[in-house]
Amino acid sequence: MRDRTRQAIKSFVPVVRNRSASQRAERLLNEGIIAHPTLGDIEFDSGACWNSDLPRTAGRYIHGFLFFADWHHSVLQSSPQAVVFASSVMLSWSRVNATKPGSSQMAFHDETTAQRCLQIVHFLDEYGADIPLQDFEALRSAVHYTVDLLMDPTFYAGKNNHGMFQDIALLRFAAAGPDVISPCREEFTSKCVETSLARLYDYFKDCFTRDGVHVENSPSYHFMVAKYVRELIPVFEEYDQERASVIKQIYANSERYATHIILPNGFLPPISDTKVVRVRDTGLKNTFNGREFQYSITEGKSGSKPNECTLVLPEAGFAIHRSAWGSPEACFVLFKAGYNSNYHHHADDLSLIFYAAGRLLLSEAGAFGYDYKNPYTKYAFSQYAHNTVVVDGRSQSRVDPRPVGVTLKDQGSDSKSVVNVLGVNSRNPGSIHERGLRINENADYIELHISDIVGHSDKRSHDYEVLWHLGSGVRAVVHHDVAELFLGSQKVLEICWTGKHTVTAKLVNSVGSKSPKAHRFPDFGRIENGTVLNISSSGPGLDLHTVIRTGGFSKKYIETIGDGSQSHLKADVSNPASPARGVHVSRDGSCIVATSMRSKASDYTAFYLYKGSTIIQRVNYKRDNGRTVFRNLAPGVYRVRSFLKRNSDSDAEVFASESIRID
Numbered sequence: 001m002r003d004r005t006r007q008a009i010k011s012f013v014p015v016v017r018n019r020s021a022s023q024r025a026e027r028l029l030n031e032g033i034i035a036h037p038t039l040g041d042i043e044f045d046s047g048a049c050w051n052s053d054l055p056r057t058a059g060r061y062i063h064g065f066l067f068f069a070d071w072h073h074s075v076l077q078s079s080p081q082a083v084v085f086a087s088s089v090m091l092s093w094s095r096v097n098a099t100k101p102g103s104s105q106m107a108f109h110d111e112t113t114a115q116r117c118l119q120i121v122h123f124l125d126e127y128g129a130d131i132p133l134q135d136f137e138a139l140r141s142a143v144h145y146t147v148d149l150l151m152d153p154t155f156y157a158g159k160n161n162h163g164m165f166q167d168i169a170l171l172r173f174a175a176a177g178p179d180v181i182s183p184c185r186e187e188f189t190s191k192c193v194e195t196s197l198a199r200l201y202d203y204f205k206d207c208f209t210r211d212g213v214h215v216e217n218s219p220s221y222h223f224m225v226a227k228y229v230r231e232l233i234p235v236f237e238e239y240d241q242e243r244a245s246v247i248k249q250i251y252a253n254s255e256r257y258a259t260h261i262i263l264p265n266g267f268l269p270p271i272s273d274t275k276v277v278r279v280r281d282t283g284l285k286n287t288f289n290g291r292e293f294q295y296s297i298t299e300g301k302s303g304s305k306p307n308e309c310t311l312v313l314p315e316a317g318f319a320i321h322r323s324a325w326g327s328p329e330a331c332f333v334l335f336k337a338g339y340n341s342n343y344h345h346h347a348d349d350l351s352l353i354f355y356a357a358g359r360l361l362l363s364e365a366g367a368f369g370y371d372y373k374n375p376y377t378k379y380a381f382s383q384y385a386h387n388t389v390v391v392d393g394r395s396q397s398r399v400d401p402r403p404v405g406v407t408l409k410d411q412g413s414d415s416k417s418v419v420n421v422l423g424v425n426s427r428n429p430g431s432i433h434e435r436g437l438r439i440n441e442n443a444d445y446i447e448l449h450i451s452d453i454v455g456h457s458d459k460r461s462h463d464y465e466v467l468w469h470l471g472s473g474v475r476a477v478v479h480h481d482v483a484e485l486f487l488g489s490q491k492v493l494e495i496c497w498t499g500k501h502t503v504t505a506k507l508v509n510s511v512g513s514k515s516p517k518a519h520r521f522p523d524f525g526r527i528e529n530g531t532v533l534n535i536s537s538s539g540p541g542l543d544l545h546t547v548i549r550t551g552g553f554s555k556k557y558i559e560t561i562g563d564g565s566q567s568h569l570k571a572d573v574s575n576p577a578s579p580a581r582g583v584h585v586s587r588d589g590s591c592i593v594a595t596s597m598r599s600k601a602s603d604y605t606a607f608y609l610y611k612g613s614t615i616i617q618r619v620n621y622k623r624d625n626g627r628t629v630f631r632n633l634a635p636g637v638y639r640v641r642s643f644l645k646r647n648s649d650s651d652a653e654v655f656a657s658e659s660i661r662i663d
Contacts, residue, residue: 001175001193001238008234009175012168013122014069014115021070028089029075029082034067039369039525047092051103055371057524059106064115065090068123076127087131087139090120094142100149110155111162114169117146121172124180140180147173151195159203160343161216161225167196167203168228171235197236201243204229204250207341212253213316215340218272219261223279226254227287255288259296260311260320263355264330266299270366271336271353273344276522300326310418312410316340319408319421321439323446331356331446331550335437337423339406342399348386349396349406350423350435354448356550357492360471361485362387365530366521376527379516383467389433389452389542390465396427416440417449430457433542445551454542464542468495468533469520475584475595476533477658478505482554483533488597489582494554496547501539507586508532511593512629531586582655583607583642590662592630596642598655599626604645606652611636621645633662 024035034042034049039058042049049062061067068086075082093116096103106112120143128136149155150166157163173181174189174196181189207215207225214222229251236244263269266278279285279297287293294303311320317338323331332355339349346367354362365385368376379385382395405427411420419439426432436451452466470476470485474492477484483505485493497503510518510529520530537544584595592609599605607619609630619628621643630640637659643652 005235005238006175008231009168009171010122010125011231012172012228013072013118014066015072016069017073022074024067025070025074025082028067029079029085034062036061036067038523044089047089047096050093050096050107054104054106055369055374056106057369057371059104060109060112060115060370063093063102063104063106063109064112065093065119066115068119072122072126076123080130083127083130086123086127087135090123090139090142091135094138098142099145108149110157111165113146113149113155114162114165117143117150117169118165118172120146121169121176121180125176128177128179136179140182143173143180144184147192151192156199159199159206160341161207161221163199164203164225164228167200170196193239197239197243200232201236201240201247204247208250208254209313209316209340211257211313211315212255213257213313213318213338214254215316216343217339217341217345218274219258219268220274220277220284221344222254222261223258223268223284223287226251226258227284229254230287255290255293256311257313257316257318258288259290259293259306260322261318261334262296263360264299264322264332265328265355265358266297269334269353269355270360270364271334271348271351272346273367273370275524276366295325299328310413312408312419312421313338314408314410317406317408317423319410319419319437321419323441329356329358333419333437333439333446333448335408335421335423337406337408337421337425337435339403339427342403345399345403346381346386347383347396347398348388349425349427350433351386351388352435352437352448352450353387354493354548356446357487357490359473359487361474361493362548363469363471363520365469365519367524368521368527369524376516376519376521379519380521384516385469387468389435389454390467391428391431391433391454392463393465400427431455442552445549447550447552448546448548450546450548452542452544452546456541459540461538461540462542464537464539464544466497466535466537466542466544466546468535469518470531470533472520472522472528472530474531475597476507476531477584478507478533481505484553486584486597491553492550494547494549495533496549496554497535498545499537500541500543501537503535503537503544505533505535508534509586509588509593511627512588512591512631583640583657585638585640585657585660587660587662588629590631590633592633592638592640592660592662593627594630594640594642594657595627596644596655598644598653599642601626602646604647606643608641608643610639610641635662637661 027033027035032044097107100108102108150170170192174192214225236247268274270276291304292306305325309322319335321333335352337350365380368380371377381398383390407424409422417438421437423435434453438449440447475486483495508518509531518530518532520528582598586593596605601624604621605625606621607628609617617630639659640657642655645652
């Protein structure tokens with residue numbers, strides 16, 4: 001194996017280089033705490049953690065030794081004590097997991113096993129001379145057992161990213177120093193290389209669509225796998241030039257989608273199991289070198305502006321459009337209508353997200369994690385967590401036995417529409433959902449025309465829910481057939497709808513809910529309250545036309561919110577109708593959720609709830625009190641006033657809500 005190839009393979013080992021990584025490494029070394037970046041702390045407890053019944057994601061993290069990614073560029077380089085301690089941690093795992101099935105369901109999980117092999121081999125290569133010989137030999141024995149597993153066809157995870165990591169671990173073993181490989185012969189390491197490259201080649205050929213998109217449903221996995229394709233090119237070049245040329249073309253074809261999928265603010269969109277990160281702040285920024293890709297990830301600060309604002313990929317099932325490049329304020333639409341793999345698939349077929357005014361106005365819940373028993377994980381996978389149509393109150397399953405039944409057809413743009421596509425979801429037996437999307441660009445605003453048609457073979461009446469998840473910081477006011485969306489006092493979006501049958505609409509809020517409902521997950525394992533616009537209808541089928549626009553609003557529905565000109569007035573609590581609008585209210589069962597649209601974290605805010613002119617409930621002044629919930633209310637019509645003080649001694653600014661009914 002050439003030195004260039006060996007160095008390329010060594011780079012496959014996960015390494016985290018930042019201050020947070022150093023702090024996490026020091027906590028394990030000094031306090032015995034394995035600190036996960038988002039899921040919290042796990043007690044090492046002298047190795048007792050290996051027997052703990054942990055959630056799937058946490059189990060993968062510790063049994064895959066992924067926490068050692070924090071150590072390579074921190075404590076291992078500076079502390080002999082850390083080298084000895086790292087060896088003792090690895091040995092403590094090996095003692096309770098000498099063979100399958102191990103101490104936990106994740107101990108010999110396919111991809112977790114590969115990650116652990118990468119970490120131990122790298123550690124022995126770099127620091128094996130600094131630990132006692134008997135410890136080195138014990139760890140080497142564990143590595144050889146693992147390599148035999150990874151070579152076993154019955155343990156191979158198959159043509160997916162888990163199998164990819166298994167093959168990468170085999171390559172890392174083959175690239176290790178002679179002390180690590182011994183007593184294996186060269187014929188065995190050559191077989192490791194031959195097996196891994198053959199399986200990787202078959203995987204890469206099949207895991208990208210012909211229009212260049214990784215099939216595992218997630219932009220972040222597209223970036224991750226494309227990055228490994230690029231890094232494996234020199235390995236293929238040494239061993240198989242013919243395959244290397246195919247791999248190079250696969251990599252080149254994957255850049256176009258990667259360029260277009262990035263939001264105007266440089267972040268990845270929250271679809272499927274994607275971790276929402278700003279690409280230029282992560283290692284993903286190095287996945288491609290093209291100038292158009294650089295323009296996309298830097299919001300136009302470097303690189304070259306792409307020539308096309310629209311990308312329709314029928315086989316992959318994506319239609320992407322933005323109003324402009326290089327501006328974080330540009331509009332961005334992403335329509336997903338493809339189901340090419342079960343891996344990381346959500347029940348999000350025919351879902352759509354909309355970005356404008358510098359943020360996602362219509363977003364999705366996001367991914368919660370991989371603990372399939374957790375109700376929030378189940379919710380995040382379901383149709384209720386996406387901008388889809390739910391039939392009869394029951395979500396489609398996350399996956400089917402075979403990934404089929406969802407298609408996207410490009411119907412061609414014309415003088416009016418820059419995008420004209422049709423998505424079809426026939427996954428439910430006896431039912432077909434067709435969602436058409438046309439995007440029109442006017443002089444100063446963008447307009448989406450969405451047609452949802454659902455038909456059934458049984459001809460019976462069914463219930464339908466068309467869901468739109470509001471983005472963080474977005475509030476809505478619902479009228480009869482229109483919803484107005486606001487950022488602060490500025491109206492930024494209007495959603496109008498008409499249907500063949502009677503249509504009703506409501507806002508569903510997660511505040512106070514003890515079960516998953518309208519929640520969103522900005523990071524794995526992190527829960528935030530959210531709001532969903534639910535447009536409902538019943539009948540033998542659904543025929544609903546929705547228009548979403550950023551301008552050209554229906555004037556009769558424009559809500560006026562006060563500009564704060566009543567500042568420093570003494571609070572008069574006797575008349576709830578006089579102040580300017582500045583309180584948003586929504587209904588959640590018998591509760592009213594009130595949000596002061598003017599409060600800052602440093603302000604003092606109080607709330608009064610009125611029924612007619614009678615004060616029903618009070619919430620006294622508190623700092624950082626911009627939201628409150630009035631509970632267990634009797635039927636009737638209510639209104640809320642907020643009293644806002646910039647400091648404890650100032651006069652109050654007074655704002656009121658619109659009326660809201662509790663049935």
